[in-house]
Amino acid sequence: MEDLRDKYEVVIGLEVHAQLKTKSKIFAPDGCEFGHEPNSQTSPITLGMPGVLPVLNKEVVNMGILTGLALNCEIPERCKFDRKQYFYPDLPKGYQISQYDEPICVNGYLDVKGKRIGITRAHLEEDAGKLVHAGADGLAGSSYSLVDLNRAGTPLLEIVSEPDMRSSEEARNYMEELRNIVRYIGVCDGNLEEGSMRCDANISIMPKGSKEFGTRAEIKNVNSFSALQRAIEYEIDRQIEIVEDGGQVVQETRLWDDNSRETRSMRGKEDAHDYRYFPEPDLMPLKISREWVQEIKDNMPELPQAKRERYMSLGLSEYDASVIVEQMGLALFFDEVLKTGASAKIAVNFIMGEIAAYLKEEHIEITDTKLTPENLAELISLIEKNTISNNIGKQIIIDMMKEGTKASKIVEDRGLSQISDESAIKEICQKVVDANPEQVEKYKGGKVQLLGFFVGQVMKETKGRANPKAVNDLMKELLDNV
Numbered sequence: 446m447e448d449l450r451d452k453y454e455v456v457i458g459l460e461v462h463a464q465l466k467t468k469s470k471i472f473a474p475d476g477c478e479f480g481h482e483p484n485s486q487t488s489p490i491t492l493g494m495p496g497v498l499p500v501l502n503k504e505v506v507n508m509g510i511l512t513g514l515a516l517n518c519e520i521p522e523r524c525k526f527d528r529k530q531y532f533y534p535d536l537p538k539g540y541q542i543s544q545y546d547e548p549i550c551v552n553g554y555l556d557v558k559g560k561r562i563g564i565t566r567a568h569l570e571e572d573a574g575k576l577v578h579a580g581a582d583g584l585a586g587s588s589y590s591l592v593d594l595n596r597a598g599t600p601l602l603e604i605v606s607e608p609d610m611r612s613s614e615e616a617r618n619y620m621e622e623l624r625n626i627v628r629y630i631g632v633c634d635g636n637l638e639e640g641s642m643r644c645d646a647n648i649s650i651m652p653k654g655s656k657e658f659g660t661r662a663e664i665k666n667v668n669s670f671s672a673l674q675r676a677i678e679y680e681i682d683r684q685i686e687i688v689e690d691g692g693q694v695v696q697e698t699r700l701w702d703d704n705s706r707e708t709r710s711m712r713g714k715e716d717a718h719d720y721r722y723f724p725e726p727d728l729m730p731l732k733i734s735r736e737w738v739q740e741i742k743d744n745m746p747e748l749p750q751a752k753r754e755r756y757m758s759l760g761l762s763e764y765d766a767s768v769i770v771e772q773m774g775l776a777l778f779f780d781e782v783l784k785t786g787a788s789a790k791i792a793v794n795f796i797m798g799e800i801a802a803y804l805k806e807e808h809i810e811i812t813d814t815k816l817t818p819e820n821l822a823e824l825i826s827l828i829e830k831n832t833i834s835n836n837i838g839k840q841i842i843i844d845m846m847k848e849g850t851k852a853s854k855i856v857e858d859r860g861l862s863q864i865s866d867e868s869a870i871k872e873i874c875q876k877v878v879d880a881n882p883e884q885v886e887k888y889k890g891g892k893v894q895l896l897g898f899f900v901g902q903v904m905k906e907t908k909g910r911a912n913p914k915a916v917n918d919l920m921k922e923l924l925d926n927v
């Protein structure tokens with residue numbers, strides 16, 4: 446397959462649905478928080494009762510504009526809503542209110558790892574409800590299904606890319622950056638597993654050098670970044686095999702099955718819906734003033750790319766900067782620590798090291814711990830003042846997270862302050878030398894790398910409290926003069 450891959454160029458475009466984090470629905474006052482009793486988050490509007498009218502939620506528009514600006518889109522002065530008709534049991538009205546030919550955002554782009562991916566448009570729409578296939582064992586294929594309309598009417602922003610991606614890796618990078626952006630600007634929690642961000646991948650292949658795109662298949666049901674990459678890889682191979690066998694790829698929607706690791710046909714072009722779009726008569730076209738756009742622009746939070754660049758200017762490697770930005774909770778915490786004037790280098794070592802490891806182990810967020818940015822900053826200042834060693838800092842940071850105790854208090858209570866007093870260190874060095882005559886002989890016989898052993902013994906003796914540089918110097922002097 447590898448050599449065959451060289452013959453073809455892959456073309457990918459993504460359609461991403463982001464669930465907007467508003468308190469209430471896009472056209473109704475009911476809440477749209479996840480995890481409530483089925484059908485408890487509804488109203489006559491959500492249920493599609495006759496005679497009710499939709500009222501547009503202004504916060505949805507704010508979030509749409511904000512996202513568009515973050516994706517370098519133009520925000521046209523006018524947009525409108527349209528009805529998209531289709532029948533499904535989870536769609537009470539028999540149509541979905543969406544935006545068809547005049548979306549809220551157009552002509553944007555996103556720069557991802559040196560590559561520019563065009564964004565055709567982003568439009569607002571309402572989500573449908575959810576079908577729960579019940580009956581025997583609650584399995585699909587059972588005798589009946591239940592409808593939960595809590596999700597119906599939840600605001601979505603559908604972000605449609607240009608077919609600009611050329612590999613599964615580029616698609617994943619784009620998706621990850623998009624997730625970062627919506628999270629940092631606070632419009633979506635970006636959780637693929639829970640479905641608050643969903644992605645349809647359009648994939649086609651064409652002979653290398655060709656200008657004409659091949660027929661695409663649309664892959665649905667990818668709910669993690671790794672699944673997205675696997676699904677695209679599978680689909681590329683499937684399409685190459687068809688074309689190599691003299692066949693033709695058909696335009697269709699396919700479902701990714703992450704267990705069997707393959708895509709299955711869901712519906713072909715023949716079954717494609719005719720949505721019979723027409724302008725939503727119950728909603729006025731929306732005028733978006735330039736002042737409104739400007740106000741949102743002026744309050745734009747720092748975007749992930751700017752954050753990475755700022756961290757790199759503080760001396761972080763590109764890799765470290767990316768890793769910390771990927772974990773928003775840690776990045777926001779890091780920013781608070783930086784505000785205190787603490788050393789970025791020491792802070793990032795703690796955050797990416799002991800702190801990140803502990804959070805991962807406990808499956809919690811930094812905000813679930815009792816560590817405050819001020820307390821970490823104080824710990825860092827103790828290290829910088831040589832009151833404690835870096836090692837001691839690593840030993841107590843976990844307790845600081847669990848207990849919320851200040852570093853200076855732990856250091857005082859446990860007598861952990863660093864021994865920098867030369868005569869005290871010398872005394873311990875002498876003790877270690879006296880206790881290890883054999884090693885001293887070997888050292889004198891030329892095995893100078895044993896210095897590390899002696900230093901280690903002193904650190905052990907002092908429970909890590911001795912100043913390592915002082916120990917090193919004093920021990921060397923002592924051994925060279927025995």
Ligand code: ADP
Pocket residue numbers: 456457458459460605606607608609647648649658659660661
């Ligand atoms: P639809 O509304 O039927 O899904 P669109 O024209 O809006 O169709 O395209 C949807 C997505 O498919 C876009 O992200 C676009 O970039 C992508 N796309 C279009 N043509 C191709 C192609 N030949 N190969 C891969 N992706 C494509």
Ligand code: MG
Pocket residue numbers: 460645663
């Ligand atoms: Mg599509």
